[in-house]
Amino acid sequence: MKAIYKKELRSYFVNPIGYIYLGVFLAFSAFLCCYTTLVSGTYSTASYFSNLILSFIVLIPLLTMRLFAEERKMKTEQLLLTAPVSITGMVLGKYFAALTIFAGGILASCINFIPLYVIAAAERSGTTSQMKHIGPVTGEIIGSLFAVLLLGAALIALGTLISALTENQLSAAVVSVGAIALMVLASLFNSLTDADGQPLLARAFRAVIDWISVFSRFSLFAAGIFDYAALIYDLSLAFIFLFLTIRLYERRRLG
């Protein structure tokens, strides 16, 4: 597992894909942070994080599309499956490599908050009021970062499964974009319609969408509250998708 993890991690930087991912993610997050806080004149990062999630629709497939699709196309899959490594080890090695790059990007994007703290410090020194908190709420930021990481873990597992289904990277990417978009954008539907006075069927439909939607798992973390339900939701999604990937490979061996 460790060998596959290391090789996969390195291949992100042997190929340009790792640089492209990190470059685009950091540029987008910096722009977003600037726009949602400084330009809007607020210290609140809620809007920053909820918009950041939108970038995952395009960026996470970039990380996951080649994980298995490329191995199958290059026939190197045979090497991994005949090596003394279990299928679980192989899948987890690849998954954690993608997750590492993702987490690295999130960590690096924390520099976006430095200007907020700097400005807040300057503002505090200019005022004498002790009553009101000035500046970003660190608890909120940490909670949101944690929620984003959890969400990434679930979405990357979904991308991993989709990559294992095809030997064409492009198909893997397109399908992943669709699947992740569905999960991320589902809540838009609910926010656009009104729940009151709807027939039972429509309310049930809303409930299902609410269940799929990742946004509804996000709000408590963003408020700085540790949401166990969301933690379990994201981790079980990751587990299910990885389990399915492993099962897929076991099934494939049987021809």
Next chain:
Amino acid sequence: MIKVEHLVKYYGNLCALSDVSFSVEKGEIVGFLGPNGAGKSTAMNIITGYLAPTSGSVSIDGKDIQKEPLAAKKQIGYLPEQPPLYPDLTVEEYLGFLYELKGCKLDREKHLREVAESMGLYECYHKIIGTLSKGYRQRVGMAGALVGNPPVLIFDEPTVGLDPKQIIEIRNLIRGLGKSHTVILSTHILQEVQAVCDRILIVNKGKLVADEKTDAIARMTSRVKRFKLKIAGSQKEVSALLSGIPGISRVEALTERDEDAVSYLVESGDGLDLRKKLFFTLAEKNYPIVGMETLGVNLEEVFLSVVDSAEQAPSARKRVVRRNRATQELGQALVENAEQKQAQAAADEKED
């Protein structure tokens, strides 16, 4: 070292392997021979644990590939039909990856250098695999199989797509490896088996149709003597005369003419060398021999006749009359031999 028992593999309704059993002893080089689509690659993929069999078992050094996959896979170095290379990595990085993947305990630097050098990869050790030629990629693939010194090496068509010089080099490398490893080699090129292997397994349509030592086959083929004679004189009389010589199993006049001389194909069975007798008999009747050429029976004919024989039901075999009777018989003998062996093995098993 390798024990394959009653291997059956279905792809949906398509039967790729039906009841294949054989075993390979330590230090043997075994050639797995068969036409395209015979089931060679399927068999190798099952032996190496890439595919699961529908039924049957494979054990490597006593470890079942299904029940103890990690322990069994550790014993095997496998080079699939298409070498599994990462074109972005250098040879060094690739071998290093395999070293970690296989969880080797040897001295890393030294072992990888040794492996690369044994495959003649010294000069391109730091080159990117994507830039190497096909022959060198094949070597990198073989080097990959050698990482960790597994006692069993399995090569699936290692010389496909190489130029003649590279083929000879790769064969020499394999022969060298055979001294210290157990090797299974699949191919559809007959000279390769003849040149490299101790033993030949012939598969056709998913069935094992022959299992013989290479020199046993060579001995059997050498029993059939075949000559091309160029004799001056009336074709009819000469043919009659030749057919009358005891020991000659077949005479055939060829269309080749050289002034008044006609060419004949003459075959004798049972290893009889009739050259002198032919000379004196013909000289006595005043038919000068103007040319004589010894023709061998090559493995190719044996192979084709084995495959042909195997495709016919045992009862039908005898009735079919073929042009090449001697090789035909040889092929039948090999197939029947293999059938007997399998029947014997099945009987032994029942006793157990």
